[in-house]
Amino acid sequence: MGEPLRLGLDALVDVLKAAGEPTRLRLLALLAAGDLTVTDLTEILGQSQPRISRHLKLLGEAELIDRYQEGAWAYFRLAHEGKAAALVRNLLKHVSENDPVVQRDGERLAAVKRQRAERAQAYFSRNAAEWDELRRLHAADEEVDAAVIKLLGGNPIDSLLDLGTGTGRMLELLAGRYRRAIGVDASRDMLSVARANLDKAHITTASVRHADILNLPFEGQDFDLVTIHQVLHFFDQPDIAITEAARMLRPGGRLVIIDLAPHNLEYLRDEHAHVRLGFSHQAMSDWVRKAGLDIEQVVDLHPGQQSEKGLTVTVWLARDPRRLMASLESEGAVPTFAGRD
Numbered sequence: 324m325g326e327p328l329r330l331g332l333d334a335l336v337d338v339l340k341a342a343g344e345p346t347r348l349r350l351l352a353l354l355a356a357g358d359l360t361v362t363d364l365t366e367i368l369g370q371s372q373p374r375i376s377r378h379l380k381l382l383g384e385a386e387l388i389d390r391y392q393e394g395a396w397a398y399f400r401l402a403h404e405g406k407a408a409a410l411v412r413n414l415l416k417h418v419s420e421n422d423p424v425v426q427r428d429g430e431r432l433a434a435v436k437r438q439r440a441e442r443a444q445a446y447f448s449r450n451a452a453e454w455d456e457l458r459r460l461h462a463a464d465e466e467v468d469a470a471v472i473k474l475l476g477g478n479p480i481d482s483l484l485d486l487g488t489g490t491g492r493m494l495e496l497l498a499g500r501y502r503r504a505i506g507v508d509a510s511r512d513m514l515s516v517a518r519a520n521l522d523k524a525h526i527t528t529a530s531v532r533h534a535d536i537l538n539l540p541f542e543g544q545d546f547d548l549v550t551i552h553q554v555l556h557f558f559d560q561p562d563i564a565i566t567e568a569a570r571m572l573r574p575g576g577r578l579v580i581i582d583l584a585p586h587n588l589e590y591l592r593d594e595h596a597h598v599r600l601g602f603s604h605q606a607m608s609d610w611v612r613k614a615g616l617d618i619e620q621v622v623d624l625h626p627g628q629q630s631e632k633g634l635t636v637t638v639w640l641a642r643d644p645r646r647l648m649a650s651l652e653s654e655g656a657v658p659t660f661a662g663r664d
Contacts, residue, residue, distance in 0.1 A: 328406050328413075338407045341385035342414060346370065347378050349428055352415055354388055355401040356432060357522060358530050364399075367431040387411055391532050400530055403503040440519040461583070461634035462624035468496050470622050471579060474640045475500075475548075483529075484546040484571055486536040486564065487554030491517030494529040501548070504529035507536060537563050539571065547576040555582050556599040562610040569614035574645035578616055580607065584623060584635035607639055616641040 330338065342348055346368065353359060353367060364375050379399060382388045389402050402408035418425060471493075480501040485493040488506025490513065497504070506529065508514050517531045534540055536554070549568045555561035568578055585601040592598070608618050620640040626633030 328410050330406055330410065334407070335410075337385055338387070338410055341381055341387055342411050344378075345424075346374075347382055348418075349424065350375075350378055350382065351387065351401060351411055352418060352425065353428060353432055354399055355412065355415055356527055357436075358398040358400045358518060359435070360396050360398055363435050367428055367435060398530075398532075403528075436519075436522045439515065440522065442515055442519075460588075461626050462636045464492075466624055467581060467636055467638070470624060470638050471496065471550075471581065474579065474620055474622065474638060475577070480548050482546045482548070484541070484549045484568075486539075486549065486551045486568060487557075488517055488531055489513050489552070489554075491520045491529070491531060493550045493552050494526065494531075495520060495524055497548075497550075498524065498526045498529065501528065505541075506531040507534040507539065509533070509535060537567055539567055541571060543570045544573050544576075546571050547573050548579070549576070550579045550581070552581045553583075555580065556597050556601065559598050561599065561602070562613065565610045566614045569611075569616050569643065572616075572643040574643055576643045577619075578611070578639075578641045578643075580611075580639040580641070582637060584637045586634055588634070601634075602637070604637070607637075611639065611641045615643070617644050 342351060349368060350364060353364065359367075361372055361375055361379070364379075365372050368375065379388065379390075383390055386405055386407050387402055388399050390397055390399050392398075401411065420426070420429075475497075480497065481503075483494070483497060483501040483504035485491075485504065485506040488494060488508045489510075491506055494504050494506050494517070506517055508517070508531065511533055514531050514533060521527075521529055521531070532540075536551075537558075549571050551564065551568060555564060558564055565578075565580070572578065583601040585603050587600065589600070591600065604621055611618055618639060618641050622638045624636040624638070626635065
C-alpha cells in the first residue's frame with residue numbers, strides 16, 4: 324500500500340473547495356476519462372459555455388486539470404501529476420456509478436465519443452487503401468510489435484513520449500506498461516484517429532497533442548521512454564528529431580526508433596511523401612551518438628516475401644548513458660551525472 328498523500332491545511336482546503344462543487348466534480352469525473360473540449364463538456368452537461376469555462380478556470384488554478392491548445396481548439400483532461408490531482412483521483416473512486424447524474428453524464432460522454440469515432444473513421448477510410456499498400460510491403464505489424472516488446476523487456480515504464488503518434492499504435496501497444504503517456508503529431512486528422520482508438524481501448528493513462536516533434540513543447544528530461552515509429556523517413560533532417568527526442572530523456576532513459584532500412588522504391592517519394600528512402604545502421608548510429616545516446620540493440624525485420632519490392636523494417640534501441648552516481652561509501656555525497664551534458 325502506497326504512502327498516504329500529505330498536503331498542508333491550506334493546500335488541502337483549496338483542493339476540496341475546487342472539487343467540492345457539483346458541476347466541477349462532474350467535470351473532473353468526465354476529464355478523468357480522456358481529453359475533452361469546452362464544446363464537448365457543454366454538450367454533455369447541458370450548461371452554457373461561459374459557465375463551463377469559468378469552472379474549468381478554477382480547476383486549472385487549483386492544478387487539477389491540464390489544458391493544451393490544438394489549433395482553434397483547447398483540450399482539457401484530469402492532470403496526471405501532482406498531489407492535488409492524485410487526491411482527486413482518490414475522491415473519484417468513491418463516486419457511485421449508480422448515481423443518476425453520473426449515469427446520464429456517462430451516456431452523453433459515450434455519445435460524444437461515438438461522434439468522435441465516426442469522424443475519425445471517415446478520415447481513416449479515405450486513407451486506408453494507401454496505408455494498406457505500404458503495410459503489404461514490409462514485415463507484419465504484429466512482428467514489429469513483438470520485436471519492440473522483446474527489446475523493451477519486462478520493466479515498467481513510468482512515462483512514455485510517442486513522437487509522430489499517428490493512429491496511436493505505440494500508445495495502445497504499450498498500454499498497461501506505462502504510468503502515463505503522451506503522443507504528439509503534426510496532423511490533427513491523425514490525432515482524431517488516435518483519440519478515437521484510445522477511447523475504444525479504454526486507455527485513460529495516455530493523451531495526444533498537436534505539436535512539432537522538431538520543437539517539442541515539453542521540459543527536457545521528463546520521460547524514461549521515447550518512441551519514434553515510422554516517422555523519420557518523412558523528414559529532410561531526421562537527426563534534428565533524434566536530438567530533440569534525446570533532450571526529452573531522463574538519465575538512463577531509452578529511445579526506440581522503428582523505421583525502414585535502405586531501399587530503392589523511388590515512387591514512395593511522390594506517392595507517399597517519403598523524403599528519405601530508409602536508413603542504414605551506420606547513419607542511424609551516427610545520429611544517435613551525436614545526440615548523446617548509446618545504441619544498445621538493432622533488429623532487422625525482413626518482409627514476408629523476399630522481393631525487390633519488399634521493405635525491411637529496422638528497430639533501434641538506444642539509451643541515455645547518464646547514471647546517477649551516488650557514493651555509497653560516504654554519506655551525504657553530492658550526486659553527479661555522468662555522460663552527456
